[in-house]
Amino acid sequence: MLRRFSLAGHQPPTDRHARANTPWSIRQTLLFVLVPAVIVLLATTGLLLMRSANSSVETAIARGSLSLTLAQARELQNLLAGCREDAVALAHKPVTRERLHDFMEGAAAARGMVYAEAASIPAGPDDPVVLLKSDGRVADVSPDVAHRAQNGPLTLPRKATSLKPGQVSLSALTEVYYPPMGLGFEPRQRNLALFRLTTPVAGPDGRPAGFLVLSIDARAARNILSLYNSPQSPILGFHRTRENRQSLFVDGQGWMLFQSEDVTEPTRELSVAGVKPGLSGDTGSPGYDGAFRPAPDHEAYWRMIEAIRQGHAGMERAEPGFGPPKIASSDDFVGYAPVRFAGGSDDKTEVVGGVIYIDRSLLPRAAQFDQGNILFLATAGSTLLLAALIVVLSGRIARPMTRLADALREMRHEGHLREIEPPGGAAEITRLGRVCNRLIAALRAREVTLGDSRDGAPREALPLEMKPPIAPKARQTPDEPSDAQPPTSDPFGDASLSDRQRGTLAALLDRGVFSRQDYQDAGGDIPQRTAQHDLQDLVGRGILDKDGRGPATRYRLRRGSKR
Structure with a gap:
């Protein structure tokens, strides 16, 4: 039996046994199976986490942009509400030239370039009083020049005749052109963009004795938008990257009236040139040639206008070409909010326009870049660590099996059956060693049974x-x-x-x-x-x-x- 066992060890393996052997070791199998699986798992998990994190980042930025949009709309509402209170207080009793002049000078000293024009239009045959402010001075405008002015203050709107004392009407943005004159100014023409407040003037008997017109310089409203888009913003909580961000004021008909500008240029003329290059549409609204209205195919813009008409605020994804040119590859977040005005003494308000704020941020791209770096480093580090663990563990797993195989190989070459030492290692390998010893014991028992007797053959x-x-x-x-x-x-x-x-x-x-x-x-x-x-x-x-x-x-x- 021992001789047969020894000779059998020198015979080459058959094809059936050769095909059953795997060409890979335990270490190779673990490396080629576990490492790609872990890489795919980490990459998939990382991409899903990146997508979720980017969505959260974008939501946070959108909320901040909407808050800034609401803040600008609220500040414009406060401006209109304060001007309305001034008009009602001034028209509480008959408006004389002296009262109106003192008011214009006081408002200029206290509030800057809020009022550019004021007019008192009596109900009787008396001449109207028209005052114009320019370069910090207030001067009278003769009735003749006032009548010759394009969109002058002496032409009252239709709804002004139905107003009661204490009620104020707000006109659309109007472009006013005064011909050259020399009353208090150098002879030159005057172009103004104004919002006019009109209210009845109370007479001695309580009946309307005329009308008061206070004209708000639209640049004062524009400067509010410029302030909130500047480093001097009152709600600036952190330093932001340099990027072309823009605020727009629009009316209910979808006309873009003016945009924010550099806060250091408060007297700059109104314009929408920064936002309309990538848009198609109409130029010039009734009463204001500088307005621009995008074409109906700009669906995102008109969705915002419709929401503003209904008094809703929200966020919208910007379409390509909307807004000023970009400095970097940033993401756009467009917020919109309505601007309301209360013309009466009650709390009922009407939407007179809206603010559209084009916010741009590099934070989502920066977050994606950082997350991509972290994912790459985590995947590479995990892969290297896993490979090292596989090398160590496969060595510990295979070493006892190698010792067992070497012991069996030595026994085959010796031609003598003997019990092998337990190879140690895991419980499965120890069990395999015991099974081998039992097999050897069975072979030895068969050798004894089939061997020669004591007197021997x-x-x-x-x-x-x-x-x-x-x-x-x-x-x-x-x-x-x-x-x-x-x-x-x-x-x-x-x-x-x-x-x-x-x-x-x-x-x-x-x-x-x-x-x-x-x-x-x-x-x-x-x-x-x-x-x-x-x-x-x-x-x-x-x-x-x-x-x-x-x-x-x-x-x-x-x-x-x-x-």
């Missing part, structure tokens, strides 16, 4: 050549033939031993001293009670000697019982 006995064992006379049945052959010679001196006892003792021949657990392992996980019974039987037959008691019991094969 010159070669191994093959299974077909072996004669069946004959039971002792005490165990023979009466029907058994009397010419039965005598039992063959037994290596343990007792032919009545069971195959399990023979095989287990054969596996323990080289051990010398062994325990009950060793007997169980050598026999292939023999149950404890069966092992105890076998050992007691072997001790009673005189094949084994027993030393000790309890867990310290050890068994030794008697010298006369070995082959």
Whole structure:
């Protein structure tokens, strides 16, 4: 048997065995399977997290942009509300030239360039009083020049005739042209863009004695938008990157009236040139040639106008070409909010226009760039760490298996069956080592069973050549033939031993001293009670000697019982 085992180890493997072998080691398999899987998992998770984080960043920026839009609209409402209060207070009693002049000078000193024009139009045949402010001075305008002025203050709107004392009407943005005159000014023409407030003047009997017209310089409203788009903004909470951001004032008909400008140029003329280059539409509204209205195909813009008409505020994604040119590749966030005006003494208001704020931020792009770097570093670091762990763990897993394979290879070259040392390692590898030892024990038991008897044959006995064992006379049945052959010679001196006892003792021949657990392992996980019974039987037959008691019991094969 040993000779056959040794010769079989030198035979080349068949194709069936060669195909069953994998070309990859455990380390290669783990590297080629786990590393790509972890990279895909980390990349997928990182991309999903990036998308969620970018959505949160964009939501936060949109909320900040909407807050700034609402703040600008609120400031314009406060401006109109303050001017309305001035008009109502001034028209509370008859307006004389002196009162109107003092008011214009006081307003210029206290509020700057808010009022550019004022007029008192009496209901009777008296001449009207028209005052014009320019370069910090207030001067009278003759009725003749006032009548010749384009869109002058002496032409009252239709709805002014239905106003009651305390009620104020607000006109649309109007472009006023005064011809050259020399009354208090150098002879030159005057172009003004004004919002006019008109209110009845109370007479001595409580009836309207005329009308008061206060004209708000539209640049004062424009300067509010410029202030909120500048580093001097009253709600600036942090420093922002340099980018072309823009605020627009629009009316309910969709006309762009003016845009924010540099805060250091408060007297600059109104314009919408910064936002209309990428848009198509109409130029010049009734009464104001500088207005611009985008074409209906700019759907995002008209959605904002419709929402402003209904008194709603919100955010809208900018379409391509909307707003001033970009300095960098930033994202646009467009907020809109209505501007309301209360013309009466009650709290009822009407929408007279709206603010559209084009905010631009590099933060989403910067966040994506930072998150991409973090994802790359995390993926690369995790991949390297995983590869290192695979190399270490695969080595620890494969090393005991390699030792086991080397021990079996050495045994094959030696041509001698012997018990191998447990390879250690994981529980599965230890179990594999025990299985190998049991297989070796079974081969050795088969060698003993098929080997020569004590008086010996010159070669191994093959299974077909072996004669069946004959039971002792005490165990023979009466029907058994009397010419039965005598039992063959037994290596343990007792032919009545069971195959399990023979095989287990054969596996323990080289051990010398062994325990009950060793007997169980050598026999292939023999149950404890069966092992105890076998050992007691072997001790009673005189094949084994027993030393000790309890867990310290050890068994030794008697010298006369070995082959």
